[in-house]
Amino acid sequence: MDRATRRSEAYFAFVEAGSLLQQLMEDQLRSDANISYLQFFLLGRLAEAPEGRMRMTDLADSTVHSRSGLTYQAGQLEKAGLIQRVPSPDDERSVIAVITDAGRDTFARGLPGHLDVVDKGMFSVLDDQQLDALATSLTAIRDRLRSQAPSAAQRRKNRG
Amino acid sequence: MDRATRRSEAYFAFVEAGSLLQQLMEDQLRSDANISYLQFFLLGRLAEAPEGRMRMTDLADSTVHSRSGLTYQAGQLEKAGLIQRVPSPDDERSVIAVITDAGRDTFARGLPGHLDVVDKGMFSVLDDQQLDALATSLTAIRDRLRSQAPSAAQRRKNRG
DNA sequence: TATTGTTATACTCTATAACTATA
DNA sequence: TATAGTTATAGAGTATAACAATA
Secondary structure (H helix, E strand, C coil): CCHHHHHHHHHHHHHHHHHHHHHHHHHHHHHHHCCCHHHHHHHHHHHHCHHHEEEHHHHHHCCCCCHHHHHHHHHHHHHCCCEEEEECCCCCCCEEEEECHHHHHHHHHHHHHHHHHHHHHHHCCCCHHHHHHHHHHHHHHHHHHHHHCCCHHHHHHHCC | CCHHHHHHHHHHHHHHHHHHHHHHHHHHHHHHHCCCHHHHHHHHHHHHCHHHEEEHHHHHHCCCCCHHHHHHHHHHHHHCCCEEEEECCCCCCCEEEEECHHHHHHHHHHHHHHHHHHHHHHHCCCCHHHHHHHHHHHHHHHHHHHHHCCCHHHHHHHCC
């Protein structure tokens, strides 16, 4: 098989696998924890941050979100009691998002099923050597893509 | 490195790479052909179908879409002159979507840049052996995920 | 002057249910 | 009875620009 054919195979499999996986994860998180994948991701970022706290802008930068998009999601999470927003002591312009106990519970409720979906869907079909090669290649691809995508700060500069 | 660590590496790289790639593709297609990735994908399905024709339901089944979602997208594409909808001669309930010349032009306008993004973003960092292994693993993962996801017909049965 | 975050607003997309017409 | 497709409608999410407050 020539390289072009292999490339096309890999590309279509990548795109379809991504879309199928996302679908499965959304369904699982909705039924186990009643949150979206993005909300799960945001709770995860906060859960692993020191004291469960992060500045709004830093949280926005760790996703594809505009600041107004994060304001919307933070509003949803706060309404559900999963985070709180408090003023920053250091910089009075800033707002700190803090994960609540209920937020940690919700995250913990979603996590096992989430790992299960990933495990059964992605990794059960690979042996150790294949997994190793996959991790190496995907990491290289991600780093390459990171270097091509405009940074969050840059996106902010161009738009709102 | 143990298997759990490798898994986690591969998973996060996969998710982030998918999201970065999608972002780059959307931007490229919007600027080169003024269409979304989904619309590009639908035009591609029609372009490669015999005579550029497909039944609406078959087109919907080749995506994650509900039928009403496809009706919406078909409306957008038709409004832009990129497809036409005609009644089926075989089954009077059916509607056939046909890609127009303008639709083929638009697809052709988006394709080179699209391939370029994929090539530069994903494959430029892999040698032949890595590409081979990646294609094999992603194909296996996709097939596994396909077997776990409910089919489009099944989704239709449950919901609308 | 630049940065942080929110708000108002408009737009895109998606899904559900009800509906028509045909098989 | 089941299938094909549309429509009405409502909801989730996103982004832009304008804004107030602070640095």
